[in-house]
Amino acid sequence: MSSLEADVLVIGGGSTGAGVARDAALRGFSTILVERRDLADGTTGRFHGLLHSGGRYAVKDPSAARECIAENRILRVTAADCIEDTGGMFVSTPWDDPEYGDLFLEGCEATGVPAEEIPAAEALRREPRVNPEIRRAFLVPDASLDPWKLVWGCARSAEEHGARILPYHRVLELEVDGDRVVGAHVRSEHSGEDLRIHATVVINAAGAWAGQIAELAHCKVNVRAGMGLMIAMNHRLVHMCVNRCKRPADGDILLPLRTACVIGTTDVFVPDPDETEIRQEDIDLLLDEGEKLVPGFRQARALHAWAGVRPLFEETAEVAETRDVTRSHALLDHSAREGVAGFLTITGGKTTTFRLMAEAAVDAACLQLGGPRACRTAEVPLAGSESHVLYQIGSRLAAREPVPRAEEIICECELITRHRLEDAIKQRDTTSLDDIRRLLRLAMGPCQGGFCIYRAAGILHAGGSIDQAAANRTLLDFLEERWKGLHPILHGDQLRQARLDDWIFQGILDVEHLPA
Amino acid sequence: MSYDTLVVGAGIAGLTAALRLTEQGQRVLIAARGVGATHLAPATIDVLGYLGDARVESPAGSMKALLAASPDHPYRHIPADQLAASLTWFTARAGTLGYVGSLEENMLLPTALGVPRPSALAPQTMSAGDLRAGGRFVFVGVKGFKDFHPALIAENLVRAELSQPVTARAVELEAPPGGLGDLSGRVIAGRFDDDDLSHWLAGELVNRTEPDERIGVPAVLGVRSATETWGELERTLERKVFEVSTLPPSIPGIRLYEAMARALRAGGARIVHGVRVVGAHANDGRIASVDVVNATGTVSHPIGSVVLASGGFASGGLELDSFGVTRETVFDLPLIGVPTTERVRFAPGYFDAQPLARAGVATDDLLRPVDAAGRPVYTNLHAAGAIVGGAVPWKEMSGTGISIATGYAAAEAILAPATLAVSEAVR
Numbered sequence: 001m002s003s004l005e006a007d008v009l010v011i012g013g014g015s016t017g018a019g020v021a022r023d024a025a026l027r028g029f030s031t032i033l034v035e036r037r038d039l040a041d042g043t044t045g046r047f048h049g050l051l052h053s054g055g056r057y058a059v060k061d062p063s064a065a066r067e068c069i070a071e072n073r074i075l076r077v078t079a080a081d082c083i084e085d086t087g088g089m090f091v092s093t094p095w096d097d098p099e100y101g102d103l104f105l106e107g108c109e110a111t112g113v114p115a116e117e118i119p120a121a122e123a124l125r126r127e128p129r130v131n132p133e134i135r136r137a138f139l140v141p142d143a144s145l146d147p148w149k150l151v152w153g154c155a156r157s158a159e160e161h162g163a164r165i166l167p168y169h170r171v172l173e174l175e176v177d178g179d180r181v182v183g184a185h186v187r188s189e190h191s192g193e194d195l196r197i198h199a200t201v202v203i204n205a206a207g208a209w210a211g212q213i214a215e216l217a218h219c220k221v222n223v224r225a226g227m228g229l230m231i232a233m234n235h236r237l238v239h240m241c242v243n244r245c246k247r248p249a250d251g252d253i254l255l256p257l258r259t260a261c262v263i264g265t266t267d268v269f270v271p272d273p274d275e276t277e278i279r280q281e282d283i284d285l286l287l288d289e290g291e292k293l294v295p296g297f298r299q300a301r302a303l304h305a306w307a308g309v310r311p312l313f314e315e316t317a318e319v320a321e322t323r324d325v326t327r328s329h330a331l332l333d334h335s336a337r338e339g340v341a342g343f344l345t346i347t348g349g350k351t352t353t354f355r356l357m358a359e360a361a362v363d364a365a366c367l368q369l370g371g372p373r374a375c376r377t378a379e380v381p382l383a384g385s386e387s388h389v390l391y392q393i394g395s396r397l398a399a400r401e402p403v404p405r406a407e408e409i410i411c412e413c414e415l416i417t418r419h420r421l422e423d424a425i426k427q428r429d430t431t432s433l434d435d436i437r438r439l440l441r442l443a444m445g446p447c448q449g450g451f452c453i454y455r456a457a458g459i460l461h462a463g464g465s466i467d468q469a470a471a472n473r474t475l476l477d478f479l480e481e482r483w484k485g486l487h488p489i490l491h492g493d494q495l496r497q498a499r500l501d502d503w504i505f506q507g508i509l510d511v512e513h514l515p516a
Numbered sequence: 517m518s519y520d521t522l523v524v525g526a527g528i529a530g531l532t533a534a535l536r537l538t539e540q541g542q543r544v545l546i547a548a549r550g551v552g553a554t555h556l557a558p559a560t561i562d563v564l565g566y567l568g569d570a571r572v573e574s575p576a577g578s579m580k581a582l583l584a585a586s587p588d589h590p591y592r593h594i595p596a597d598q599l600a601a602s603l604t605w606f607t608a609r610a611g612t613l614g615y616v617g618s619l620e621e622n623m624l625l626p627t628a629l630g631v632p633r634p635s636a637l638a639p640q641t642m643s644a645g646d647l648r649a650g651g652r653f654v655f656v657g658v659k660g661f662k663d664f665h666p667a668l669i670a671e672n673l674v675r676a677e678l679s680q681p682v683t684a685r686a687v688e689l690e691a692p693p694g695g696l697g698d699l700s701g702r703v704i705a706g707r708f709d710d711d712d713l714s715h716w717l718a719g720e721l722v723n724r725t726e727p728d729e730r731i732g733v734p735a736v737l738g739v740r741s742a743t744e745t746w747g748e749l750e751r752t753l754e755r756k757v758f759e760v761s762t763l764p765p766s767i768p769g770i771r772l773y774e775a776m777a778r779a780l781r782a783g784g785a786r787i788v789h790g791v792r793v794v795g796a797h798a799n800d801g802r803i804a805s806v807d808v809v810n811a812t813g814t815v816s817h818p819i820g821s822v823v824l825a826s827g828g829f830a831s832g833g834l835e836l837d838s839f840g841v842t843r844e845t846v847f848d849l850p851l852i853g854v855p856t857t858e859r860v861r862f863a864p865g866y867f868d869a870q871p872l873a874r875a876g877v878a879t880d881d882l883l884r885p886v887d888a889a890g891r892p893v894y895t896n897l898h899a900a901g902a903i904v905g906g907a908v909p910w911k912e913m914s915g916t917g918i919s920i921a922t923g924y925a926a927a928e929a930i931l932a933p934a935t936l937a938v939s940e941a942v943r
Contacts, residue, residue: 298838408662408698458665468671483866491836499830507910510631515675
């Protein structure tokens with residue numbers, strides 16, 4: 001078995017883990033990150049995409065609100081390419097108590113979240129599709145955040161500073177020597193090869209899976225999985241992140257995400273973070289809540305549904321309602337808790353505060369690595385965001401327009417050219433269309449891969465990165481995976497699209513009878 | 517202007533019914549929201565390709581087994597001799613497209629992924645791709661054309677289950693002169709029509725293929741003059757050449773649409789696109805007139821008969837709303853194959869049997885949509901094509917076969933009501 005050495009081993013490739021790896025690498029520690037699947041394949045890649053202003057927590061969870069606004073300001077500078085400055089608006093619909101608006105303003109004032117009330121007519125001018133019956137409206141600096149860009153930006157930054165990022169490496173055991181965790185035994189999910197990683201400090205950043213990792217060192221982390229459902233709609237029904245002005249509840253956020261918009265979310269405890277079943281009644285709940293925010297929502301085209309699991313940390317397991325759990329993060333030093341040195345857990349929190357969580361974790365790790373070193377992540381931009389220019393909708397089109405016929409567009413929905421696809425294949429060294437999807441947003445538009453997936457499989461194969469059998473497998477895997485998020489929302493025009501895709505894949509290409 | 521029959525939909529089913537009626541002297545109006553599945557599907561005539569997991573060798577010979585397994589299947593209303601007659605009729609009408617094949621034995625034509633796909637009939641530009649006799653195949657891609665990946669086709673094809681051995685290899689040509697960039701099938705087809713590419717292609721292939729190889733090219737050899745282009749390629753190269761269908765838009769399907777639309781117009785039928793049929797006025801269980809919405813308003817057409825060929829979910833003939841209610845969109849007809857609200861509409865696995873897959877109207881033997889008691893909803897309304905429930909055409913490979921058979925049968929029912937009424941009484 002081969003082995004690697006590092007100062008810091010990070011377990012988990014979501015925003016927290018990638019943020020920790022980057023932070024540690026920027027402070028000069030040799031760092032390795034392992035993730036059992038692809039980066040941002042867990043909670044981070046499945047959240048709604050809201051960069052919180054803190055407004056959502058201003059009344060109920062003031063410390064979370066303060067963290068959000070501080071991080072919001074930092075990320076707009078350091079992770080600019082991942083953020084679209086959509087702005088946010090809290091609205092009182094006829095279902096919401098307009099007096100909550102006063103509490104909301106007080107909470108924002110107390111926590112430092114900039115909030116400004118505007119007349120309902122002005123709100124409707126800015127958001128013409130929002131329910132014309134709204135009574136109050138408040139502007140806040142919410143924004144739309146691309147989780148994949150964020151995580152890959154962190155990972156590349158970490159690599160530029162010497163870190164090794166190992167997706168598809170599952171932790172089998174933590175290695176314990178006396179009262180210390182000294183590393184981990186991991187297995188590559190691709191090659192099946194085992195690897196020993198020796199590290200001075202192991203940081204458990206496995207989010208909702210952090211309890212499972214902690215158990216490997218006989219430590220107890222009571223993190224529960226709060227499942228949240230999201231539905232992507234085919235158009236930007238709103239330009240800003242529109243929130244209901246009331247105590248946080250289900251289905252009260254609708255935000256633009258590139259050319260689509262996303263409604264979220266629900267919050268249900270699930271016993272196993274890997275078991276997220278999308279129930280019809282939750283879909284209906286979101287559609288009904290969407291209808292309250294944007295009349296006609298049920299007739300709009302739903303593209304895809306997915307569920308993510310929030311890591312909800314509690315010292316005791318006595319909380320019945322997930323929304324009552326604080327959304328602040330938890331840093332657990334297992335030497336203080338259980339007498340296990342060299343092992344930290346960072347969990348809870350939310351994507352907006354990932355950088356702060358990483359800073360806290362690496363600050364604690366420093367104490368076991370010879371003393372404090374200054375955190376630099378609040379100043380140094382992520383890879384891809386060096387120019388500090390915020391992402392703008394339409395930038396891909398703008399880049400292509402001057403030379404419209406220069407090369408093939410493989411995915412017309414997301415404007416992905418052949419070069420971009422080929423570069424991504426090379427860069428990721430991947431054999432999976434789903435990995436490419438997360439990197440480029442391939443197949444995430446209206447046709448959900450109906451046209452581009454055949455092309456991408458052909459290009460992957462022709463480029464020599466996979467043989468015929470693997471090309472067939474990744475194509476079929478993709479169709480199965482895509483269906484999971486499609487069938488719960490299929491109606492109207494998206495069912496029509498799905499049936500066209502059935503004709504393409506089954507009727508025209510006959511993928512069901514591909515050889516192995 | 518009054519019409520004998522209104523046909524709703526301009527896919528193969530509607531075109532078939534309309535052309536048959538026009539030929540027999542009827543004045544026919546085709547009202548369609550747009551073109552139909554011709555522009556999407558390969559233009560092969562697929563009567564029955566699969567029964568469950570098993571590939572069907574003879575559509576005619578497997579019909580009994582199909583109806584035993586799928587008792588609501590549209591083919592149950594089509595007597596064997598009428599199915600054969602409809603295909604013979606179609607083959608004659610498709611004229612220069614030169615459809616070959618038979619109901620007795622499926623051809624096996626490679627898909628753009630190299631899967632041998634069963635079809636009863638195919639245009640002659642595709643027929644040399646028939647894999648049943650085995651042989652040596654070469655697939656030709658063109659740089660800049662993203663909808664055809666010859667290496668993957670060839671490598672899959674040599675692993676396919678075939679009774680005779682095949683070999684296959686791939687050739688990738690540089691983009692044609694002046695053709696850099698994002699080439700769509702439609703653009704390439706246009707250049708073949710302008711006779712801009714035939715010599716280029718022949719020149720590229722002559723030294724890169726061998727005389728006993730059959731040459732598979734993407735199905736983009738032109739819309740207007742594909743048969744001539746194909747014939748000239750075969751003559752110049754002295755090799756067999758065949759087209760392979762790929763992603764939409766389907767160039768062979770556009771040819772088929774154009775051929776049938778030409779015949780219809782020549783016969784005096786009227787085809788109107790961009791309109792929506794929104795309902796009927798009935799007397800004594802007969803449709804007396806239909807309302808057609810166009811850009812300027814609603815026009816009511818008095819009508820003798822109606823053929824509903826509006827397609828399934830893919831074409832807008834059926835709709836499912838966000839509350840789980842499925843509707844037939846033109847006349848709000850009763851449906852079969854629709855799970856009740858308690859049952860799931862979609863199975864969790866993509867390739868599983870999908871509960872909503874067979875949704876559509878049920879009909880009597882005159883292809884008239886019937887209610888739950890089996891009575892025709894209107895005595896002069898007939899259905900054809902994908903709106904008829906009971907089939908899963910994209911899995912069975914039965915879509916164009918059902919469309920031609922039911923379109924033809926609906927026309928026959930309209931043309932011979934007296935005879936059929938007698939046979940119905942006897943039954």
